[in-house]
Amino acid sequence: MENVLIVGAGTAGPALATLLARAGVAVDVAELGARPAALGSGITLQGNALRVLRDLGVWERVAAAGFAFDVLGLRAPDGTLLAEIPDVRSGGPDLPATVGMHRPELNRILADATRDAGARIRYGTTVDALDDRGDHVVAHLSDGTAARYDLVVGADGVRSAVRRLIGIGTEPAPTGMGIWRVHTRRPERVERTDLVYGGPCFIAGYCPTGPDTMYAYLVERARPRESIADADKPAHMRALAEAYGGVWAEIRDDITDPDRINYTWFESLLVDRPWNRGRVVLIGDAAHACPPTLAQGAAQCLEDAAVLAELLLAAGGPGRDVFEAFMDRRYERARAVVEASVRLGEWQLDPSPDADVPGLMGRIGALVTELP
Numbered sequence: 001m002e003n004v005l006i007v008g009a010g011t012a013g014p015a016l017a018t019l020l021a022r023a024g025v026a027v028d029v030a031e032l033g034a035r036p037a038a039l040g041s042g043i044t045l046q047g048n049a050l051r052v053l054r055d056l057g058v059w060e061r062v063a064a065a066g067f068a069f070d071v072l073g074l075r076a077p078d079g080t081l082l083a084e085i086p087d088v089r090s091g092g093p094d095l096p097a098t099v100g101m102h103r104p105e106l107n108r109i110l111a112d113a114t115r116d117a118g119a120r121i122r123y124g125t126t127v128d129a130l131d132d133r134g135d136h137v138v139a140h141l142s143d144g145t146a147a148r149y150d151l152v153v154g155a156d157g158v159r160s161a162v163r164r165l166i167g168i169g170t171e172p173a174p175t176g177m178g179i180w181r182v183h184t185r186r187p188e189r190v191e192r193t194d195l196v197y198g199g200p201c202f203i204a205g206y207c208p209t210g211p212d213t214m215y216a217y218l219v220e221r222a223r224p225r226e227s228i229a230d231a232d233k234p235a236h237m238r239a240l241a242e243a244y245g246g247v248w249a250e251i252r253d254d255i256t257d258p259d260r261i262n263y264t265w266f267e268s269l270l271v272d273r274p275w276n277r278g279r280v281v282l283i284g285d286a287a288h289a290c291p292p293t294l295a296q297g298a299a300q301c302l303e304d305a306a307v308l309a310e311l312l313l314a315a316g317g318p319g320r321d322v323f324e325a326f327m328d329r330r331y332e333r334a335r336a337v338v339e340a341s342v343r344l345g346e347w348q349l350d351p352s353p354d355a356d357v358p359g360l361m362g363r364i365g366a367l368v369t370e371l372p
Helices: 012-022 047-055 059-065 103-116 161-165 230-241 248-253 297-315 320-349 357-369
Strands: 003-007 026-031 042-046 067-069 071-075 081-086 098-102 120-123 127-132 137-141 146-149 151-154 173-185 194-198 201-208 213-221 261-270 280-282
Touching (some): 003 146, 012 026, 012 103, 042 047, 042 103, 042 213, 042 297, 047 357, 098 103, 161 280, 173 230, 230 248, 297 320
Parallel strands (some): 003 026, 003 151, 026 120, 151 280
Antiparallel strands (some): 042 098, 127 137, 137 146, 173 213, 194 201
């Protein structure tokens, strides 16, 4: 395995590129965006994500840029604290349970690690066609160039172009919920994630992302994405937040800039095994994506990268045995996370007397604590 093309420079792509390039593989990363993302809200990284980031050598930078905590708070809509729950340290006892951080900052840290390892990131570029010739793949890129690679990896997200190019028709499906997110100033008393279940929203929550920043979110029943103009987003989010007390009064005052607000649907995706067609393989959100009810999206992407790199380097390159081993280690684990994340939302959309939220969350917490 001399050279690899990775399509997508989000989370899984740079992680895989870093691991392969450090081992001496020539790696190109094609990223459709013109540059690393500068805008975005926050991201919650569970311990099993931090475990991979430590292996990548970027844990110290993540820790300095983000905000670590080990306890989850539950509050009533008026702000009254109901419970404090120790979070699962799924990355092991020497890592925090959770780190919140600004998503673009994580992207920058991963991009720097990729370049430091010797891989090349080609911004403003994606793949237009793939010609798998058995012992190599010819990739035709959007800049008009073509090159031969031993392996092509689709890490290009939930609407993956690579997935379509290799004939996999699975597409993301909405789960029925929509989420409003705002990245804003952190009040001093926000030192962890606190969640409210109740009021006009299914979930009202917030997460610190750094010394002075946080992101807050409100989850409601999905509405047409185009139903609210950008200029009206702050007013709509403030109106939803009116029902919540405590620190939400300070959060509401800062919901003013539509550029700091985004609204997306909760979606799910799971590509049946195998995730490869010949020498082209999918990882991360291109293969599996889940609503953020368990905050495992980034962690599962990073685990894909770590496991695939380990298998490829041990075998010296791609092959049927490598892809089968990759599926044996990743498919059922990813499926369990996707299905559990969707189920938690279903129990809110359609309450059931048989819902066992603590039991389900506990089982997933135990699962992701194990090494992938």
